[in-house]
Amino acid sequence: MESKRLEDQVSFSDEKMKKNALFDSPHLFYDAYCLLPGQSQKVHAHEGSDKVYYVARGTGCFTIGEEEADLAEGDAIIARAGVPHGVRNDSEEELVLLVTMAPRPA
Amino acid sequence: MESKRLEDQVSFSDEKMKKNALFDSPHLFYDAYCLLPGQSQKVHAHEGSDKVYYVARGTGCFTIGEEEADLAEGDAIIARAGVPHGVRNDSEEELVLLVTMAPRPA
Numbered sequence: 174m175e176s177k178r179l180e181d182q183v184s185f186s187d188e189k190m191k192k193n194a195l196f197d198s199p200h201l202f203y204d205a206y207c208l209l210p211g212q213s214q215k216v217h218a219h220e221g222s223d224k225v226y227y228v229a230r231g232t233g234c235f236t237i238g239e240e241e242a243d244l245a246e247g248d249a250i251i252a253r254a255g256v257p258h259g260v261r262n263d264s265e266e267e268l269v270l271l272v273t274m275a276p277r278p279a
Numbered sequence: 280m281e282s283k284r285l286e287d288q289v290s291f292s293d294e295k296m297k298k299n300a301l302f303d304s305p306h307l308f309y310d311a312y313c314l315l316p317g318q319s320q321k322v323h324a325h326e327g328s329d330k331v332y333y334v335a336r337g338t339g340c341f342t343i344g345e346e347e348a349d350l351a352e353g354d355a356i357i358a359r360a361g362v363p364h365g366v367r368n369d370s371e372e373e374l375v376l377l378v379t380m381a382p383r384p385a
Contacts, residue, residue, distance in 0.1 A: 174346040176356040179333075196357040200329045201307070201381045203357070223306045227285075227333075227377060229353075240280040247335075249377075250282040251302040251309070271333060271355075275307045275381030 179229060183269055185209050192272075201275040208233070208262040208270075216259035224252045224274045226260065231268035234261045285335060289375055291315050298378075307381040314339070314368040314376075322365035330358045330380045332366065337374035340367045 175196065182193045182205045190212045196203040206214065206226075216236050226235065227249045234243050236259045237252050243263075244250060252258030262268040281302065288299045288311045296318045302309040312320065312332075322342050332341065333355045340349050342365045343358050349369075350356060358364030368374040 174341075174343050174348055174356065175359075176341075176348060176350055176354055179353045179355060195355055196329075196331060198329045198357070198359060200360070201331070201379070203331050203355070203379070223302075223304045225302060225307070225309050225379070235280075235282075237280050242280055242282060244282055247285045248282055249285060249301055249309070250280065251304070253281075253304060254306070271377075273307070273309070273331070273379045273381070275379075 179205060179271065183207055185267065190214050199277060201273060201277050204272045206270040206272050208268040210262055210265050213261035214259050216257045218255055218257045219278060220255055222274050222276055222278055223254050224258060224272060226250050227271040229269045229271050231262065231266045232264045233268050233270065234263045285311060285377065289313055291373065296320050305383060307379060307383050310378045312376040312378050314374040316368055316371050319367035320365050322363045324361055324363045325380070325384060327360055328380050328382055328384055329360050330364060330378060332356050333377040335375045335377050337368065337372045338370045339374050339376065340369045
């Protein structure tokens with residue numbers, strides 16, 4: 174049975190945001206993104222895939238299209254296909270996100 | 280900006296497990312499943328879609344294929360396309376799951 178405890182998949186890198194896969198399939202990515210204070214995923218877009226972020230721990234500053242918002246633990250946000258998106262950890266605490274992307278980019 | 284607070288999407292029904300959509304797109308479902316004690320999603324399968332459950336609150340007894348396991352807050356599990364899966368709330372507490380399915384069934 175393929176179960177994972179999120180906290181077991183949490184690890185950080187001093188160099189940059191770390192992506193740790195919980196599950197990978199032909200249809201989707203399901204990852205933990207782990208950001209130390211000051212780290213970010215720069216704004217980018219996927220033409221054919223949606224991405225959903227769920228804040229599992231901490232607070233992140235999300236950019237979706239032209240808008241920015243701080244989201245905290247228990248918040249979720251979608252970046253629909255083609256829409257530029259990114260996230261920064263502007264806080265002084267660790268940030269852990271559960272991130273789904275579908276369809277899985279080739 | 281399409282953000283949702285999970286707790287704002289949590290609501291239960293005395294009749295059966297409640298599915299509340301956080302996001303819906305051509306590519307995926309992203310739902311909160313809310314189960315009172317004794318409620319369940321019976322075992323079923325989707326031929327072409329994967330489903331990932333993340334336990335946001337409580338404890339659930341998951342069936343994936345021939346296996347069963349209790350998962351608690353912070354655990355995630357995948358039911359790959361074609362594999363029978365379901366979940367029961369055998370506990371005495373409310374159960375809230377974040378559920379992703381992709382690709383979105385027609």
